Amino acid sequence: MSTLEIRDLQVAVGDKQILNGVNLTVKSGETHAIMGPNGSGKSTLAYAIAGHPKYTITGGQVLLDGVDMLELSVDERARAGLFLAMQYPVEVPGVSVSNFLRSAVTAVHGEAPKLRQFAKDLKAGMDALHIDAAFAQRNLNEGFSGGEKKRHEILQLELLKPKIAILDETDSGLDVDALRVVSEGVNRFRETGETGVLLITHYTRILRYVKPDFVHVFAAGKVVEEGGPELADKLEAEGYEQYTRASA
Amino acid sequence: MGLNEKPLSTLHEKASYDLDDFEVPTGREEAWRFTPLARLRGLHNGTAEVTGQVLTQAYTPAGVSSEWVGRDDARIGRAYVPADRISAQAYNAFEKALVVTVPKEAVLAEPIRVEVRGGGVDGASYGHIVVVVEPLAEAIVVIEHQGSAVYASNVEFVVGDGATLRVVSLQDWQDDAVHVSHHHAQLAKDATFRSFVVTLGGDLVRLSPSVSYTGPGGDADLAGVYFVDAGQHLEHRLLVDHSRPDCRSNVDYRGALQGEGAHAVWIGDVIIRVEAEGTDTYELNRNLILTDGARADSVPNLEILTGEVAGAGHASTSGRLDDEHIFYLQARGIPFDEARRLVIRGFLGQLIEKIQIDEIRDRVMSAVEAELAR
Numbered sequence: 001m002s003t004l005e006i007r008d009l010q011v012a013v014g015d016k017q018i019l020n021g022v023n024l025t026v027k028s029g030e031t032h033a034i035m036g037p038n039g040s041g042k043s044t045l046a047y048a049i050a051g052h053p054k055y056t057i058t059g060g061q062v063l064l065d066g067v068d069m070l071e072l073s074v075d076e077r078a079r080a081g082l083f084l085a086m087q088y089p090v091e092v093p094g095v096s097v098s099n100f101l102r103s104a105v106t107a108v109h110g111e112a113p114k115l116r117q118f119a120k121d122l123k124a125g126m127d128a129l130h131i132d133a134a135f136a137q138r139n140l141n142e143g144f145s146g147g148e149k150k151r152h153e154i155l156q157l158e159l160l161k162p163k164i165a166i167l168d169e170t171d172s173g174l175d176v177d178a179l180r181v182v183s184e185g186v187n188r189f190r191e192t193g194e195t196g197v198l199l200i201t202h203y204t205r206i207l208r209y210v211k212p213d214f215v216h217v218f219a220a221g222k223v224v225e226e227g228g229p230e231l232a233d234k235l236e237a238e239g240y241e242q243y244t245r246a247s248a
Numbered sequence: 249m250g251l252n253e254k255p256l257s258t259l260h261e262k263a264s265y266d267l268d269d270f271e272v273p274t275g276r277e278e279a280w281r282f283t284p285l286a287r288l289r290g291l292h293n294g295t296a297e298v299t300g301q302v303l304t305q306a307y308t309p310a311g312v313s314s315e316w317v318g319r320d321d322a323r324i325g326r327a328y329v330p331a332d333r334i335s336a337q338a339y340n341a342f343e344k345a346l347v348v349t350v351p352k353e354a355v356l357a358e359p360i361r362v363e364v365r366g367g368g369v370d371g372a373s374y375g376h377i378v379v380v381v382e383p384l385a386e387a388i389v390v391i392e393h394q395g396s397a398v399y400a401s402n403v404e405f406v407v408g409d410g411a412t413l414r415v416v417s418l419q420d421w422q423d424d425a426v427h428v429s430h431h432h433a434q435l436a437k438d439a440t441f442r443s444f445v446v447t448l449g450g451d452l453v454r455l456s457p458s459v460s461y462t463g464p465g466g467d468a469d470l471a472g473v474y475f476v477d478a479g480q481h482l483e484h485r486l487l488v489d490h491s492r493p494d495c496r497s498n499v500d501y502r503g504a505l506q507g508e509g510a511h512a513v514w515i516g517d518v519i520i521r522v523e524a525e526g527t528d529t530y531e532l533n534r535n536l537i538l539t540d541g542a543r544a545d546s547v548p549n550l551e552i553l554t555g556e557v558a559g560a561g562h563a564s565t566s567g568r569l570d571d572e573h574i575f576y577l578q579a580r581g582i583p584f585d586e587a588r589r590l591v592i593r594g595f596l597g598q599l600i601e602k603i604q605i606d607e608i609r610d611r612v613m614s615a616v617e618a619e620l621a622r
Contacts, residue, residue: 074578075583079581090575093595103590
């Protein structure tokens, strides 16, 4: 059992305060959806937790099983069991997917995987996500389509098996087929019940495939409303207008 | 014309076998302004004594002739005429030249190896190497520079009609070496030339690879990788002179720099003359600056004198490691040092992959690994 506890998190970019005290707890077996309009600070939350250098923490804590992630380096956080599926995965020239994945698995699991087992896991993972085998030899994210990048993020999620996964708009830019494939990957990851998911999205569409237990509405850098899955239906019907108006 | 006041074609028109035709450089000349003359140990001004201990040895597979010949041999200086002071100095000072000949239509299974090994920096050594690849022959030449030396040389690659020559030149000198060389390739009709330069060691290395064409259809690829550590000056000056129609050239040099006083210089000159219609050329230089105190000067120059080119372009970038790359790898648990190594290895490795000889590619890769581990 793991718990990610975000306590009164405040984050700035440069002089601009983006997050104004976020409180949220995600436990193993739970899926939390964070929904909100563009510019509400959803992605900032994701990147700040992961430790992107652009974001400055101005207050609060992010505890994973009691350990403050904000005290750790980016890679230490990942090794502690945090995973961020990025909205815009960066292209890294000259680093092959297979080399990258092996390095990541080795780092996160603390030992190099047996080559044969790794090859097997990789193939199974790629097959399940409808990723062509030739991908393994390509450079990391280089020339990948938007959908390919997202599937590759989920492949990493399945291989690294983190305690808590944060998915930052993994659904954006995906057609329905790709969305289904990606959602199935997330559901495989969830099905053990030993992992928690924080799913950030602008649209309710993905929630039809990945059912959340809790829905949090984000506006102006904090959670403004919380509820169960029914809250997503309400947002679907009414949009974010009431929240943006209230915060303006 | 880039930063030069004069057109490239005039900048490169001076060529002579006579040392007196070249002034002693002062450092203000376009061709010398980046080079720290004081560290040349007298190669440029005649004060270097010719008492150096450089041993050059050739290992050739069967069917290839390798000879040491006197200065009067007709094959010397045919493809290349010295174009600067040190080149002329070397031309006038070498004792015997190494001439390697790959006969017509011979296809070599094994590379020709030339070892240039220095025994110290007391006194200078001068060398001259000619590699002749006769028509339709195919050969690989690996030149390795090792040890410690004050060394200047001219190397001529004469590639015959329809012939293919691949060259790897590895500058793996010790920290105090000073090395100044011209490597000139002359391509006949439909000749193919592939050059791979790897410069890692030395206090000062100034290498000038150049290409000329004597017939149409010539095809030259010039790739280079360098890793510059604190205090090193590694300079590569390329010249591709397109004077015949329908020839191709591609230049891709990449380097990584780290440490105080690490200095990389890359000059990429391409001339497309009036006669050279249908030329297709591209040149690229990329520098990865890993620490403060390192500096890369990168100057691509392209002079087009004909209206009929198939393609002509150049690009130059010098920058830091991309934070986003490092973040992405770290976010997958990979520690910073390893993430950094992966990115640098990837940056250089894309080029190194192009070396088609497994053994050499592995050696170059492990040499780069060793640099990264420093």
